[in-house]
Amino acid sequence: MSTPTTHSLRTFPLRDSATMLRRNLKRLLRYPSMTVLLIGMPVVFLLLFVYVFGGTLGAGLGGATPAGTTGGRAAYVNYVAPAIILMTVTAVVQGTAVTIAMDMTEGIIARFRTMHIARVSVLTGHVLGSLIQAVFSLAIVIGVALLVGFRPAAGLGDWLAVAGFLLAVSFALIxxxxxxxxxxxxVETASNMPMPLTLLPFISSGFVPTESMPAALRWFADYQPFTPIIETLRGLLMDQPVGNSAWIALAWCAAVALGGYLWSKRLFNRESAR
Incomplete structure (x- = not known):
């Protein structure tokens, strides 16, 4: 009799996580306005920077222009697209924070704690649901970027690397x-807490080369985590060498993912103990 009991206990986390994932996916389908809003913000930024600022900023790219292209709006689309792609992920995680806060303030988390479910499944369901939302949002934004002139030079292997890299970045930030x-x-506080994640790409190499910035700002832009992430994306998408940027970016992702997981687990267990 001990073997079936042990086996069933081992399967609870997976089964309960799948149940929580279905709950979060149903919420996304029931309230599509949140997803539309999260996709809309990076799309608006893409159109703004390409069609309003692209001509001037593209003319000033200089050595940052991808090989084989000249300056101007067409070159700037290729330059700025990786930053917009990253901003899509930061928009999605802002929605994740809001969703978590809604569950916390409405009391549903307290109800889950009284049920016979694996405690880890509550947060895992949110993470997996947000990952799926991120994949959907990224596909839409990349499609829009292609429509406005983004022309990546990536091959199949590069695209697979881009997909895996974006999943790693999304997982960490989620x-x-x-x-x-x-x-x-x-909920209002939760909507503002991830705001630095939306602002950091502007103080990076995402929109202009860091060489054009004042010395102090350039130092911050070079060493903050989003610059190596954007440089890695840009290198993979444009089939250019990424150098050490990929390893630095993955190290940042691992640190943020581990820190976020441990912090989340501690907060959730602290609430459970009350």
């Missing part, structure tokens, strides 16, 4: 947003 959602006292 765990961080799960913690930010739990630490927020209200």
């Amino acid at each position: 765990w961080l947003s799960v913690a930010l959602g739990q630490v927020s006292n209200s």
Whole structure:
């Protein structure tokens, strides 16, 4: 009799996580306005920077222009697209923090704690649901970028690397947003907590080369995590060498994912102990 009991206990986390994932996917389908809003923001930024600022900023790219292209709006689309792709992920994680805060403030988490379900499944369901939302949002934004002139030179292997890399970045930032959602006292606070993640790409190599920035700002832009992430994306998409950027970016992803997971787990267990 001990063997079936042990086996059933081992399967609870997977089964309960799948149940929580279905719950979060149904919420996304029931309230599509949130996904539309999250996709809309990077699309608006893409159109703004390409059609309003692209001609001037593209003319000033200089050595940052991908090989075989000249300056101007066409070159700037290829330059700025990786930053917009990253901003799509930061928009999604902002929605994740809001969703977590809603569950925390509406009392559904307290109800889950009284049920016979694996505790880890509650947060895992949110993370997996947000990953699926991120994949959908990224596909839409990349499609829009292609429509406005983005012309990546990536081959099949490069695209597979881009997909895996974006999943790693999304996974890390989602765990961080799960913690930010739990630490927020209200939904309004949760919507503002991830705001630095949206602003950091502007102080990076995402929109202009860091060489054009003042010395102090350039130092910050060079050493903040989003610059190596964007440089890795740009190199993979344009089939250019990425150098050490990929390893630095993956190290940042691992650190953020681990920190976000441990912080989220501690917050969730602390609430459970009350």
